[in-house]
Amino acid sequence: MKRIALIGMPNAGKSTLFNRMSGASAKVANWPGVTVDLLASKLLMAGEMVEIVDLPGIYDFHGFSDDEQVVRHFLCNNSIDLVILVANATQIERQLTLALQLQTLGLPAVLLLNMADEAKKLGIKIDEQKLGKELGYPTALLSAKYGEGYNEAYQIIESELKKSKAVPTLTLEEDFAVDQQLEDKLEKIVRHSVSAPIQTSKTLTEKIDHITLHPFLGLPLFFMTMYLMFEAVYTIGAPLQDGMAWILEAFRDAILVPLLSSLPPLLYSFLIDGVFDGVATVASFVPVIVLFFLFMAIIEDSGYLSRAAFLMDALMSKLGLDGRSFVMLLMGFGCNVPALMGTRTMRSRGLRLLTMLVIPFSLCSARLQVFVFMTTALFTPDQAPLVLFSLYLMTFVSVIVTSLLFKGRYNSNEPFALELPPYRFPTGPQMVLRGWHEVKHFLRRATKFITIGVVLVWFLTNMPFGVEPASPESWSGWLGEFMSPVLSSAGINPELTVALIFGFVAKEIVIGALAVIYGLEGSSLMQGIAQQIDWVQAYSFMLFTLLYTPCLATIATLRSEAKSAWYSVLAVAWPLSLAWVVSTVFYQTARFLGY
Amino acid sequence: MANLSRLSNLTPGQTATVQAIHVDTGFKFRLNALGFRIGKPLELIRIAPFNGPYHIKIGNTEVMLRQQDAKMIEVLM
Known part of the structure; x- marks a missing residue:
């Protein structure tokens, strides 16, 4: 050929x-x-x-x-x-x-x-x-x-x-x-x-740069843009998620339940409470994800990322990183895996390893699903976008702490030369392609990790035979109890603990697992959780979810890109420790202050 | 009167031509490919706040460079 x-x-x-x-x-x-x-x-x-x-x-x-x-x-x-x-x-x-x-x-x-x-x-x-x-x-x-x-x-x-x-x-x-x-x-x-003309008139790009790269307004404008984007994703996305959940619930009640009602109870529970509820709860977030990626596509195609690199490079250099590291963190908001691979453009190994160490803190779209779910369940619609934004800020706080701690170990003095391309806009077909690409990406993950994850969770909650699902006597109950001394200091209860254990495989599984553990889905799941935990516990849980060990795909990429077993161990252990410390400190402080 | 200086000494809006590039071979190839070639005119557009990178226009290409790297480029003003 x-x-x-x-x-x-x-x-x-x-x-x-x-x-x-x-x-x-x-x-x-x-x-x-x-x-x-x-x-x-x-x-x-x-x-x-x-x-x-x-x-x-x-x-x-x-x-x-x-x-x-x-x-x-x-x-x-x-x-x-x-x-x-x-x-x-x-x-x-x-x-x-x-x-x-x-x-x-x-x-x-x-x-x-x-x-x-x-x-x-x-x-x-x-x-x-x-x-x-x-x-x-x-x-x-x-x-x-x-x-x-x-x-x-x-x-x-x-x-x-x-x-x-x-x-x-x-x-x-x-x-x-x-x-x-x-x-x-x-x-x-x-x-x-x-x-070519010798003297060109001011291009549109130069005029836009005059504002976006303004010495004082540039940075506030950038963060304002990001905030507006997240706010829009939440405000438009939450009702879409609600609608999708409603459709899936209707499908389940009208078609699936009558169809499968003649099956033996255990098999019925496995298919409905396990596989369907688990996967459907995750699937209800697909519209939010597609929406999020459409906004990301606009930002990525516009050329604004290079401007972000320009504005942030001075700060990043103090952390031992550079403007490209910042852009990779932003790309990580979509998915950490391509962001990790994107560090290949860096020539210095120190810079590359340090950037790869901080990318997993980037609040990826899988974690976004967990947070949209939790904030909707426990905060008012006015508070929710702010809570969500605070978690994005937490990404940057963790990046700063981590790079300050490790920059001595992974230092570099790589020269930094980066192009600032003109502003461009994505075309309609490109946007459609991107949205479709993300749906396919979800379906691939759904058929692999998510289904397997929720099936395992179902087994844990329903075994040994005959126990009340998710009761203290079930395997998941044991597991939650066993782990509870570690996480109870952070206010994370045994049910949430089990979900977190499975979130290690893929963060989407966290909400799928909650659906299976609580035996509820959609809005009733949100109500169920809201009755059991308060906002302090929920926020502590979200902090932990944001920071702890990245998903399996991320770890595999980290390992293959860094080609170092020792580095991979650090990249798993450090975020886990940080997650525990941050959520514990938050929880204990909030309780101490009387919340 | 043209005089020799460093790219890092330009003020925004000033133009100059590249005279010499004193960096390691690998980075020199990169700068070459981005358009930094001897005799080429360039313009410093702006400098990012907090001692950040230099925004330079060379030909139809806009590039950012850190101050420490801009120091290594000799220019004729």
């Missing part, structure tokens, strides 16, 4: 083009370094199946950061028939260096000048025919995002693919010591075929 590789500098739009060509839903965002791993897809092209591979962005073929190593490793171990070199047309004068380096390596390529729409707005005129001739690569202008010029580009790729033969794997020991020569050549080529 023929193989096409997408190569280009970070944030040139390779993944956007990859999605357009293959119909895949690779994550895209306006941030250099979203793609840090290989992503392959097969498609029919020129009458045969072709494998197309989306690679992380590279600045040049010297690259030594972990994401760039992925590209080197790929090129050294796989034969390629054609390279699609994606370059940002507005930055052609520097991005074409890669084209010349590809030539030196002798790779067949097609040059696609992406973001042609932005180049046009800036008044940059490119004679792509002439450029292509001088470079020796067929060249096309396109906008991978909006589709302009895509058909022409596709035809060029197709016809080049027909002609091309596989190139043997590279050794990449090529020394680009002749770089000065390459630069001179590049300058000449660009002079011949590109004309």
Whole structure:
């Protein structure tokens, strides 16, 4: 099978083009370094199946950061028939260096000048025919995002693919010591075929930056934006969750219960009180999650993340981190796993390990479900968004404490150079794709961890045979009692303790487990819990949930990225200890103050 | 009268051209790829509060650099 590789500098739009060509839903965002791993897809092209591979962005073929190593490793171990070199047309004068380096390596390529729409707005005129001739690569202008010029580009790729033969794997020991020569050549080529206005008028990006990067207003504005986003997620999301729970409950009562009522009681209880209630309680939060990711998509695609890095770098440097660490924490609000992988763009190991140590404190969307559930159950609608926001702030407090404690151990003096891309907006189809992607992600987790988790919880609450479910005589009762000396100081009761134990696998299981343990679901579950615990206990429980050992997927990623068993132990033990101390101190102080 | 200085000495709004880059090879390649090449004009747009990074425009690329790294870039004002 023929193989096409997408190569280009970070944030040139390779993944956007990859999605357009293959119909895949690779994550895209306006941030250099979203793609840090290989992503392959097969498609029919020129009458045969072709494998197309989306690679992380590279600045040049010297690259030594972990994401760039992925590209080197790929090129050294796989034969390629054609390279699609994606370059940002507005930055052609520097991005074409890669084209010349590809030539030196002798790779067949097609040059696609992406973001042609932005180049046009800036008044940059490119004679792509002439450029292509001088470079020796067929060249096309396109906008991978909006589709302009895509058909022409596709035809060029197709016809080049027909002609091309596989190139043997590279050794990449090529020394680009002749770089000065390459630069001179590049300058000449660009002079011949590109004309750009010397004096550009103020762009929209510059005008927006004037406000968002304002010396005094920049930071407050950033936190205000984040607050408004979380408030919106809660205000719109809570009723959606309610509606979804109502639908699932109606489905259960109208269809499932009559259908299964003839089954033996134990099997019936297993299917209804165990599997269905557990999974449905988690599933009712899917609308909240999709909503949350739509907001995240807007922020990620806008280019605001790079601005956050700019505003926060001074503070982060005092913690031994940098602006990118902060952005990875923000990405961690979605899911910690891609955020951990995103640290591959860091070259210094110390910086990378310290950033990976703090990312698991990032309040991910799975924990968000637990907190939306708990805050809705125990706080008034006015208080709930504030309580939720306080937990996001707690993420940052834990990050500060942790990095101050460990920065001596994982120090770095890595230079910091990061692009500030222009502001952009996601398109409708991109948003739909992103939302759908998150639903699929949930379904994958639901079929794996969540179902298994709630099934285990059901067994614990119903075994040994014949006990009152979740009573002190059941296995879960024993387990809760056994663990209670550890967590009772934090006000966390045996039922919540059992839920926390399973939350170790995936945090979504926490609410699924509560549904099974209490034998209730939806709003009645919320009422049941609200009757049993007060807000101090609930908040202590939420603090513990936020901080304690991250989920299994996160631990696995931490381990494989850090390649150190000792580090993995620290990354599990430290958050667990911090969680216990913080929730205990909070609970005891609140009680002491008479709450 | 053009005089030699460091990128870190510019004030926001000032322009200059790159004269020399005194950093390790790996970082030099990165800066090169971002557009920092000898003879290229650049503009310091702003400096982040609390001694934060420098916001620089070079060609059509906007980049942030820390002060300690900006010190390593010699410019002609």
